[in-house]
Amino acid sequence: MALEVSAQASAPIPLDVAFRVAPGALLALVGHSGSGKTTLLRMIAGLWTPGQAHVAVDGRTWLDTGAQVNLPPHRRRVGLVFQNYALFPHMSAAQNVMAAMDQPDPVEAGRILDLVNLQGLGARHPAQLSGGQQQRVALARALARRPQALLLDEPFSAVDRATREKLYAEIIALRAHLNMPVVLVTHDVNEAQLLADRMVVIEGGRVLSQGTVAEVMGDATALRAMGIRELAAMLPAKVAEHLPDGLTRLDAPSGPLFLPHVGGPPGTRVRVRIMAHEVIVARTRPEALSAQNILAGTVAQIVPGQGPAVMVHVAVGGHEIIARITRRAADQLALRPGDPVHAIVKSMSVARDHVTPAGSDIGV
Amino acid sequence: MDWTALELSLRLAGWTVAILLPVSILFGRFLAFRQFRGKAVVEALVMLPLVLPPTVLGFYLLVTFGRNSPIGQLWQDLFGSQLVFSFTGLVIASVIFNLPFAIQPAQRGFQAIPAELREAASCCGMSPLRALWKVELPLAWPGVVTAMVLTFAHTLGEFGIVLMVGGSIPGETRTIAISIYDRVQAFDTDSAAIMSAVLVAISVSTIAVTFALSARIGKRLS
Numbered sequence: 254m255a256l257e258v259s260a261q262a263s264a265p266i267p268l269d270v271a272f273r274v275a276p277g278a279l280l281a282l283v284g285h286s287g288s289g290k291t292t293l294l295r296m297i298a299g300l301w302t303p304g305q306a307h308v309a310v311d312g313r314t315w316l317d318t319g320a321q322v323n324l325p326p327h328r329r330r331v332g333l334v335f336q337n338y339a340l341f342p343h344m345s346a347a348q349n350v351m352a353a354m355d356q357p358d359p360v361e362a363g364r365i366l367d368l369v370n371l372q373g374l375g376a377r378h379p380a381q382l383s384g385g386q387q388q389r390v391a392l393a394r395a396l397a398r399r400p401q402a403l404l405l406d407e408p409f410s411a412v413d414r415a416t417r418e419k420l421y422a423e424i425i426a427l428r429a430h431l432n433m434p435v436v437l438v439t440h441d442v443n444e445a446q447l448l449a450d451r452m453v454v455i456e457g458g459r460v461l462s463q464g465t466v467a468e469v470m471g472d473a474t475a476l477r478a479m480g481i482r483e484l485a486a487m488l489p490a491k492v493a494e495h496l497p498d499g500l501t502r503l504d505a506p507s508g509p510l511f512l513p514h515v516g517g518p519p520g521t522r523v524r525v526r527i528m529a530h531e532v533i534v535a536r537t538r539p540e541a542l543s544a545q546n547i548l549a550g551t552v553a554q555i556v557p558g559q560g561p562a563v564m565v566h567v568a569v570g571g572h573e574i575i576a577r578i579t580r581r582a583a584d585q586l587a588l589r590p591g592d593p594v595h596a597i598v599k600s601m602s603v604a605r606d607h608v609t610p611a612g613s614d615i616g617v
Numbered sequence: 618m619d620w621t622a623l624e625l626s627l628r629l630a631g632w633t634v635a636i637l638l639p640v641s642i643l644f645g646r647f648l649a650f651r652q653f654r655g656k657a658v659v660e661a662l663v664m665l666p667l668v669l670p671p672t673v674l675g676f677y678l679l680v681t682f683g684r685n686s687p688i689g690q691l692w693q694d695l696f697g698s699q700l701v702f703s704f705t706g707l708v709i710a711s712v713i714f715n716l717p718f719a720i721q722p723a724q725r726g727f728q729a730i731p732a733e734l735r736e737a738a739s740c741c742g743m744s745p746l747r748a749l750w751k752v753e754l755p756l757a758w759p760g761v762v763t764a765m766v767l768t769f770a771h772t773l774g775e776f777g778i779v780l781m782v783g784g785s786i787p788g789e790t791r792t793i794a795i796s797i798y799d800r801v802q803a804f805d806t807d808s809a810a811i812m813s814a815v816l817v818a819i820s821v822s823t824i825a826v827t828f829a830l831s832a833r834i835g836k837r838l839s
Contacts, residue, residue, distance in 0.1 A: 300736050326739035327748075339737035343755045352751060353741035398742055 254311040256402045256434035260296055262303030268292065268458040274402075274434035274451075281437045281449035281466075283479060289458035290438045291336075294404050297436065298333045299326035310401045310434070332395030336407040338387045340379040346390045347375030353397040365393045368430065370423060385416035389423075403435045409444060418606045421447055425610050442483035446470070446526055447609045454478055470575065471566065473556055481558065484529040486575045489611060492521040500545075500600060506570030511545040511600050515608050526607035532576035533597040534565055536586050546598040548574065552590050555583065567596045574598075618811050621788050622796035629704070629792060630772040633711040634765050637719035640712075641764045645723030646753065650735075667717040675781025678710045682782065702784045707792075710782040711772050718767040726760015727753065759830040766830075770823040774816060 259271035266289045274280040282290040295301040297308055299315065302323060308316040315329050316322060332353075340349050350365055351357035366375050369389040379387055388408055395403060409417045425448065428435075439445050445452055446466055453463040454475040462468075462475030466487065469475045476484050490505035492515055501515040503523070515523060538547060550569035557563050563583050565576045574596045588594065648660060666674055682700040683689045692700040700706040730753060738748035754761070776794045783790030785799060793812055800809040 298736075298740055300740075326736070327742050327744055330742075331740055333737070333740040335733055335737060337733065339731070339733040341734065341737070341752055352738075352743070355742065394741065398740070 254401060254433060256297070256436070257307070257309045258293070258297060259308075260293065260303050260306040262305065262458075264304075266292060266458050268303055270453075270455065270458070270460050272453050272460070272463060274436060276434055277428075277432050278450045279428065279435040279437060279448055281439055281445035281452045282455060283439060283442060283445045283452055284455035285440055285478075288455045290455050291406055292458075293455070294333070294406050294436060294438050297402060298331050298404055299324060299329050313401075330398065330401040332398045332400030332403045334388070334391045334395050334403075334405045334408045337411060338379075338391040340387055340390055340394070342379055345376050345378055346371060346382065346386075346393075349379070349390055350375075350393045350397045353394045355399075362393075362397065365397050366390075368396070368427065369393045383416075384412040385420060388412060388420060392427075401433055403431065403433055405435065405437045407438055407440070409439075409441075414606065418609075421606070422610050424448060442479050443485075443526060443607065446485060446487060447524065447607075467573070471554075471556065471564075473558055473564070476564075477559065481562070481577070482528075482530060484564065484575055484577055485526045485607075486529065486573055488525045488527060488569075488572055488574065490523055490525050492517050492519050492523065494519060506572055507548040507550065507574070508570065510598075512603050512608065513600060513605065517610070522611040523608050524611050525603060526609075527574055527598055527603065528607075529564060529575040529577035531598065531602035532567075532574060532578075534567065534576045534578055534582070534586065534588070535595045535597060536592075538595050539597070542597070543599075544597045545600045548596045548598070550574070550594060550596060552588055552592045552594055554590055555588060565594075567594055569596060618808055619791075619793065619796040619800070622791050622793045623812070623815065625704075625788065625791065626773050626793040629707055629711055630769045632708045633715055633772045634769050636708070636712050637715055637768055638761075638765060640716075641719040641723040641768075642754070642761060645720050645761070645764070646727045646749070646757075648720065648724045649727035663720050664717050666714045671714070671775065671777030672781060674714055675710070675778035678713065678778065678782050682706055682709070701782055702786060702790060704783075704789055707779060707783045707790055710778050711775070714775065714778050715768045715771055718771050719764045722764040722767065723757065723761045726757035726763070729760070730756050759833050763827045763830050766823050766826050770820055773819060 254276040256274040260268050262268040268289050270293060272280065282293060284290045292301060296303060296306060302316065305318050306316055314322050315324050341352060344352060346366065347359060347362045350362040351359065354361065363375060369392050371386060371389050371393065374382065374386060382390065409420055412420065437448060449466055451464065452466050452469040454461045454469060456478045461478050462472040470484060470486065488505050488507060490503040490510055492501060493504045494502045495514065496502060499514055500511050503510040503512060503515065510525065548569045550567040553566040553568040553573055555563055555565050561579050562577050563580050565578060565583065565588060567574045567576060576596055679701055680686060681688055684693065684699055689700055734752060735748060738752040743751060774794055779790065779792050779795055785791045785795045793816065797809045797812045
């Protein structure tokens with residue numbers, strides 16, 4: 254049931270894109286506003302048709318400009334969560350969900366609302382719901398369509414940060430129930446890295462880079478487009494112990510990590526996003542240092558960037574941490590691939606919304 | 618009090634509303650959502666009856682429907698009666714001069730629906746017809762009702778066109794507005810006063826309903 258998309262157009266924006274999303278996988282389309290990512294999503298949904306395009310799901314063609322096939326949106330099994338949700342204001346939450354069903358079924362609507370943690374709110378109208386609750390209704394409505402492709406258009410941009418963190422965790426948990434390809438449009442690299450399996454970076458309607466999140470994070474071109482300060486690595490970890498001083502000790506393949514309080518009982522699996530510009534590299538294990546996390550590893554590769562910086566990928570326990578340091582520092586340390594080094598991470602440099610629950614592992 | 622005239626006026630207004638309701642929904646929706654060449658011209662044509670003096674419009678309709686016109690001829694051949702000075706002729710004239718009242722408010726009602734909601738409807742699997750019924754009409758209905766209320770009230774009060782096309786045949790074309798004029802001509806001011814008061818009452822309640830609905834359409838979509 255993979256989703257296959259390709260598109261070429263010259264207006265309203267130039268477009269030259271092709272990608273594939275496996276069933277159950279989440280692909281993030283990342284780009285600045287005006288990059289064409291939302292336009293692409295609208296094309297998959299059937300709300301816009303470019304000059305030349307092909308969209309197929311599960312072998313069934315939704316759009317083929319060459320063969321004059323162009324199913325209208327209501328003939329495509331697509332679930333779309335709009336940026337501003339576009340809930341029907343005259344319907345209750347449950348009615349909104351039922352509006353997307355072939356056979357409206359209040360019991361099924363209730364089940365889907367439970368799934369997105371809206372127990373007991375089915376009778377409320379959109380105006381009586383908070384932004385986060387409206388987002389959940391929009392998601393429930395998209396799921397009620399039993400979509401062959403789930404499309405999320407900047408679904409977290411209209412809620413406050415605390416709500417967003419909660420919604421991230423919910424989406425990650427929900428993914429265990431989703432077996433269709435999911436496309437997430439976002440300009441937020443953190444969001445993409447936390448939620449997606451694969452990323453497609455778009456600029457000016459063109460694909461700059463695509464691949465697994467780790468691959469894209471290692472691609473200098475993609476990083477330049479996304480903003481180099483977004484460069485980060487993801488480390489899997491497990492909550493080991495909540496310490497009385499407010500820190501949490503996490504077990505990671507790289508060794509223990511001490512971070513500001515991380516939610517969840519011991520044993521909770523999480524993913525930690527470590528920003529590259531926060532990481533220090535040392536040749537020898539430093540002593541009398543305030544930083545709490547000193548991870549021993551080896552230099553995997555050194556990627557030169559534009560300007561004074563280089564990206565040092567450090568292999569620690571089977572994963573990579575990326576350190577963005579000056580070329581001058583790399584020269585002073587005479588770093589070469591294979592050299593043993595220590596990557597140093599301040600506990601306080603890891604923001605709270607950079608630690609998220611690890612979802613079920615879905616192969617891609 | 619000329620009850621026959623009041624009954625005739627209500628019947629005329631009822632037929633006009635019945636015919637213009639689907640026109641107002643379909644054409645109002647069409648003008649609200651579609652962009653096409655010459656749209657401004659079409660909109661201006663729809664508005665024309667609003668600015669034309671009723672006697673002028675009535676004159677042209679009289680000429681168009683008259684026995685010597687192709688339309689009048691065809692009607693005579695088909696139905697064996699003439700179109701002018703008949704109730705049917707009045708209904709047709711009434712439909713034409715009410716076009717702006719029937720279409721404009723409905724068009725505004727549809728235009729007030731965010732494009733995203735209509736897109737959401739189709740992404741929910743709704744066919745255009747189903748989206749019209751489940752999403753568009755429930756959101757645009759205050760506009761449609763306003764259109765019908767205005768049409769109804771306007772038909773009750775129309776004078777110039779009715780006189781030109783229909784004359785003043787009791788039970789056939791003498792509406793309450795014509796009847797008021799006739800009573801005044803006959804120095805029967807008491808009857809004229811009563812009938813005028815009835816029309817005032819109907820008009821005031823019409824405006825009240827219209828305002829209440831416009832307030833509601835604003836509140837709904839905010």
